[in-house]
Amino acid sequence: MDFLQSLLMGFHVAMTPENLMFCLIGATVGTAVGVLPGIGPVTTIAMLIPLTFHMPAIGSLIMLAGIYYGANHAGSTTAIMLNMPGEPSSVVVCLDGYPLAKKGRAGAALAMSAISSFVAGCVAFMIVAALSPQLSHIALAFGPTEYFATIVMALIMASILTDDSLVTTLGMCMIGLLIGAVGTDLTTGDERYAFGIPSLSDGVNFVAVAVGLYAFTEIIEYSGTTAIRQKMSFSFRGLIPSRDDLTRSWKPILRGTALGSAFGIFPGTGPMLSSFVGYSMEKRLAKDPSRFGKGAIEGVVGPEAAANAAAITHFIPMLTLGIPAGAAMAIMLGALQIQGIAPGPGVMTDHPALFWGLIASMWIGNLMLLVLNLPLIGLWVRLLGMPFHVLYPPIIAFSCIGVYSEQNSYFDILFAAGLGLLGILFRILGANPAPLILSVVLEPLLEQNFRRAMIIGNGDVSVFLKNPISLGILLFTAAVMIYFKVKRKSIIDDVVNLDDKAREPA
Amino acid sequence: MLQIQNIRQFWLGVLFGVIGLIALWELPRPIGTLTAMGPGYFPMLLGIGLVLAGAASIVIGIRSHSHTEVEPLSLVPTFFIISGIVAMALLIDRAGLAVSLLFMVLGTCYDRVLKHPIEVAVIYIAVLGMTWGVFLHLIKLPIKLFW
Numbered sequence: 001m002d003f004l005q006s007l008l009m010g011f012h013v014a015m016t017p018e019n020l021m022f023c024l025i026g027a028t029v030g031t032a033v034g035v036l037p038g039i040g041p042v043t044t045i046a047m048l049i050p051l052t053f054h055m056p057a058i059g060s061l062i063m064l065a066g067i068y069y070g071a072n073h074a075g076s077t078t079a080i081m082l083n084m085p086g087e088p089s090s091v092v093v094c095l096d097g098y099p100l101a102k103k104g105r106a107g108a109a110l111a112m113s114a115i116s117s118f119v120a121g122c123v124a125f126m127i128v129a130a131l132s133p134q135l136s137h138i139a140l141a142f143g144p145t146e147y148f149a150t151i152v153m154a155l156i157m158a159s160i161l162t163d164d165s166l167v168t169t170l171g172m173c174m175i176g177l178l179i180g181a182v183g184t185d186l187t188t189g190d191e192r193y194a195f196g197i198p199s200l201s202d203g204v205n206f207v208a209v210a211v212g213l214y215a216f217t218e219i220i221e222y223s224g225t226t227a228i229r230q231k232m233s234f235s236f237r238g239l240i241p242s243r244d245d246l247t248r249s250w251k252p253i254l255r256g257t258a259l260g261s262a263f264g265i266f267p268g269t270g271p272m273l274s275s276f277v278g279y280s281m282e283k284r285l286a287k288d289p290s291r292f293g294k295g296a297i298e299g300v301v302g303p304e305a306a307a308n309a310a311a312i313t314h315f316i317p318m319l320t321l322g323i324p325a326g327a328a329m330a331i332m333l334g335a336l337q338i339q340g341i342a343p344g345p346g347v348m349t350d351h352p353a354l355f356w357g358l359i360a361s362m363w364i365g366n367l368m369l370l371v372l373n374l375p376l377i378g379l380w381v382r383l384l385g386m387p388f389h390v391l392y393p394p395i396i397a398f399s400c401i402g403v404y405s406e407q408n409s410y411f412d413i414l415f416a417a418g419l420g421l422l423g424i425l426f427r428i429l430g431a432n433p434a435p436l437i438l439s440v441v442l443e444p445l446l447e448q449n450f451r452r453a454m455i456i457g458n459g460d461v462s463v464f465l466k467n468p469i470s471l472g473i474l475l476f477t478a479a480v481m482i483y484f485k486v487k488r489k490s491i492i493d494d495v496v497n498l499d500d501k502a503r504e505p506a
Numbered sequence: 507m508l509q510i511q512n513i514r515q516f517w518l519g520v521l522f523g524v525i526g527l528i529a530l531w532e533l534p535r536p537i538g539t540l541t542a543m544g545p546g547y548f549p550m551l552l553g554i555g556l557v558l559a560g561a562a563s564i565v566i567g568i569r570s571h572s573h574t575e576v577e578p579l580s581l582v583p584t585f586f587i588i589s590g591i592v593a594m595a596l597l598i599d600r601a602g603l604a605v606s607l608l609f610m611v612l613g614t615c616y617d618r619v620l621k622h623p624i625e626v627a628v629i630y631i632a633v634l635g636m637t638w639g640v641f642l643h644l645i646k647l648p649i650k651l652f653w
Contacts, residue, residue, distance in 0.1 A: 054645050165515070167566060171522040171559035174552045178529050181552070185534070185545035192534040192545050216591065219614075223583035393614045393633045396587075397607055400594050401637055405647050413595035417588050424584060428577050429518045447548045459540035 007129055010356025013058060014364055022059040023361050026066020027368045033067065034074030034087055035380045039391070041071035041087070042437075043218055045331045046210035047395060049338070050402030057339040058354045062361040064335055065315070068328050069362065072271050072311040073117050073369045076304055077380055080109045084384075089271035089307040092279040096292060096299030103295055108241040112249055112297055113304045114373050115241075120257040120305035121366035124312035127261050128319075129359050132348065135320040139345035142321075144452035145463055149470035151446045153477040154267030154323050158435040166481070169435050172426075176436035179204055180443025187451065199411040206334040208412045209440050211399045212419025213426075213433045214327070219392050220424055239374055245297050252282050252302035260309030265316050266480070267325040271307040273484075278306030280494040312362055319355060320345055323442065327434040330441040338406075514574045516567025519560045526556025586616035602650040603642065607634050 013019060033044045045064050052060030075087030080097030093113065100109040142150070155173045156166075182193045183203030194200040241249075259281065260274040282302035283292045292299050314325045322344030324330040336343050341351060348355045373380075403412045426433055439446075457463030464470045484491075510516045530553035538544030590613015597606035611630040612619055619626050641647045 051640070051645070165563075165566065167559050167562045168515070168518060171518065171556060171563065174556045174559065175522070175525055178525070178549060178552050178556070181549050187543070188545045190534060190545035192549060193529075193532060216587070220580070220584050220587050223580070223587060389615060389618060390629060393611045393629050394636055396591060396594075396610060396614055397633045397637050398640075400591060400598075400610065401603075401641050401647070401649070404595075404598060404649070405641070405645075408648060410595045410599050413598070414592060417591045417595065420591070421584070421588060424579065425521065428514075428579055429521070430514045430574070430577075431518055450548065451543050454540050454543070461540075 003130070003133065006133075006352065006356050007360065009353065010129075010358075010360030011364075013353045013357030014062065014360035018056075019059055019062055019357065019361065020364070022055075022063040023066050023365050024368055026063035027070040027365050027372055029063075030067035030070020030072075031074040031369065031372050031380065032383060034071035035078050035383055036386075036391075039218065039395070040214070041068045042210070042327045042331060043215045043395075044071070045328055045335075046207060046214055047399045047402060049207050049210075049331065049335050050398075050405045052335055053338065053405065057336070057341060057351075058357050060335060060339065061332065061354065061358050062365075064332050065358060065362065066365045066368075068332070069121070069308070069311045069365060070369055070372075072307055073114075073121075073366075074373060074380065076113050076117075076300075077110065077373060077377065078384065080113060080300070081106055081377075081381055082384070087271075089275045089303075089311075091272075092275050092303045093300055095279070096294070096296045099293070099295035100297065100300065105295070107239040108245055109297070109300050110374065110377060111239040112241050112245055112301050114370055116249065116253045116256065116301035116305040117308040118366055118370050119253050120260060120309035121312055121369075122363060123257045124261050124264065124309040125359065125363045125366070127265075127313055128316055128362065129356075131265070132316055132320050132355070132359070135316060136345040136348045139321050142345075142469075143467075144449040144456065145467040145470040146473065147321075147449040148446065148453055149464060149467075149473040149477075150267075150321060150323055151442050151449070153473055154317070154325065154442065155435055155438055156477055156481060157267055158326065158432075158438055168431050172431055172433065172435040173439045176439025177443045177446065179209060179436070180440040181447070186444060186448065197411060199407055199409045199415070202407075204440070205403060205406050205409075205412040205415065206331075206337075206440065207406055208403045208416040209419055210331050210334070210437060211403050212416035213423040213437060215395060215399045216416060216420030217423030217427060217433075219395060220420065221427060222388055223392070241297075248297050249301045252298040253305045255281065255285075256302040256305030257309045260306035260311075261313045263306070264310030264313030264325070267317050267323055270314055270326045271310045274306040274310035275303035276491050278303040280491045283494050312366075315358075315362075318343065319347055319358070322347075322445065324438060327437045330438045333441055510568055512567045512570035512572060512574050513576050514567070515563050515570060517576065519563025519565075519567055521560070522556050522563055523560030526553045526558075526560055529553035529556065583616070586613045589613050590616075598649065600653065602652040603637060604634060604652055607637065 030041060033039045033041060044067050071087055072089055075085055075090035076093040079085040079090040079093040080101050083094050083098035085091045085094055097109050182200055184201060185192055191201055256278045259278050263274040279299060279302060282298045283289050286298060314329055317323045317325045318329045318333055324333045333343050400413050403416050423433055453463055529549055533550055534546040536544035537546040537550055590610040593609035594606040597609060608630060611633060615626045615629060642649060642651060
């Protein structure tokens with residue numbers, strides 16, 4: 001089956017009324033959580049996973065994917081209108097989006113942001129469709145040493161651009177791997193760290209880990225916050241951008257798309273990093289960098305395109321290698337496993353309808369987001385007025401029942417509550433839980449490949465350095481880490497130095 | 507006197523060390539060798555790694571030049587929200603969805619129960635209606651509505 005035929009089949013699958021409905025639900029829920037600060041796509045996906053137990057695999061994945069890229073797309077709406085990023089990847093959009101809004105050009109900024117997202121989404125969709133089959137073939141040739149090195153890359157790179165030191169990232173990874181090791185050892189059949197609790201003998205409930213570390217932790221963290229009742233202090237003069245906006249924007253959109261598409265492919269370097277680097281790049285390439293922070297349209301479209309392109313190409317490592325590139329992807333991988341589908345290169349050959357249907361749904365979802373975001377902008381802004389204390393009881397209720405329903409075990413809710421407390425401790429100590437979540441999902445794959453590599457290498461740990469591919473992957477990881485640890489300050493400086501100006505009161 | 511500059515990194519190191527030691531203390535047996543790993547081999551590597559990461563983190567915390575403080579923990583919301591979740595866990599099998607949700611909502615809305623009881627009652631009824639509709643009626647999960 002050639003590429004175009006496969007893509008056509010994907011559209012055929014994605015455009016059934018049922019899957020279109022799931023895509024619309026995902027894009028709408030994603031837009032809503034993208035607008036609301038404090039409730040991110042990771043929490044939402046974790047909370048809704050249990051609903052997908054009773055859904056078809058393709059429909060559930062289309063819906064969860066829609067939530068993910070919908071949230072990334074919508075986070076910039078509140079960033080532009082209210083100087084309040086809905087998602088971390090939208091922080092940089094505030095810097096020039098809000099000054100544009102204060103000049104009465106919110107409509108143009110929103111329209112350009114939506115157009116840049118859509119263009120980036122379309123290009124990234126083509127990249128996913130074109131690259132995934134090739135990478136799947138390459139992945140089939142991967143042996144245990146290459147897989148081990150790729151998983152190490154995914155875990156280490158999850159900390160790029162965060163405050164975490166390498167020691168903190170490694171520590172969080174090892175805690176996650178220990179949690180992932182709980183249950184029956186796949187090779188020997190012996191129980192590990194189950195403490196005689198039946199619910200733990202089959203391994204930890206992944207939904208409980210995700211809900212505990214994200215949903216419960218975020219709710220406790222935001223529980224003292226009241227609703228955001230900020231009002232727009234400017235007029236809304238239509239959504240048509242000027243010719244000057246379009247002239248200034250097309251190059252930053254293409255640059256941002258290229259940057260985000262490339263960054264999204266590598267595990268760990270997701271939408272947030274892409275938007276920061278995209279902003280820094282546009283500022284450095286600008287003829288007059290002093291315009292940045294005062295309403296430069298390039299400062300909106302460049303990072304927006306980069307973030308949305310990365311959100312889409314982020315699916316490539318998950319679909320082709322079975323290695324999630326971030327926390328949200330890790331949870332989606334968990335959803336895939338719950339549906340009985342073994343992630344990895346086999347997804348494309350064994351489940352072509354799911355693979356191509358999901359890819360096609362991304363383009364359809366992006367089109368839906370264009371329609372959802374612009375004409376309904378007033379609705380999304382009004383959503384911010386909803387008090388947080390009204391939102392939290394249903395979120396906790398859905399999360400608890402979802403966690404319970406996987407094994408009908410009340411212990412899993414208690415386990416999630418315990419992880420919620422651990423998550424709060426991590427937040428207080430400033431440690432990012434993303435490497436932990438990734439590690440829980442990747443533990444079986446990492447351990448199995450480590451075991452096989454050691455048997456092949458006859459117990460010689462230098463086998464990872466003797467294999468040219470695994471050596472290349474490890475060197476690449478080290479080079480990227482060193483580059484971003486050195487450049488991190490200058491990238492963040494480009495943003496932070498403007499931050500105070502951009503965050504003037506409404 | 508020893509001055510800890512980076513308190514966050516220091517306490518994170520203590521946490522890593524404690525978890526690593528527990529992992530080593532409870533190590534599954536047999537351990538095995540590199541070429542014939544038992545169920546305890548990989549956890550042993552992780553336990554040792556965590557203890558080392560903890561030690562390194564403690565040293566970094568003490569010797570760091572950047573001064574950081576630990577963010578204060580909001581004890582009251584943490585206590586009430588976690589208590590609400592724990593109550594729901596303990597009651598869902600025994601007392602059914604309606605009662606377990608009641609305790610969860612009371613925990614989550616701890617600061618509004620006395621000031622705005624009607625609002626909390628409305629939230630409870632809405633949450634009960636939603637969860638009954640989705641989980642019991644639509645998905646037909648085997649959860650009792652009442653005991």
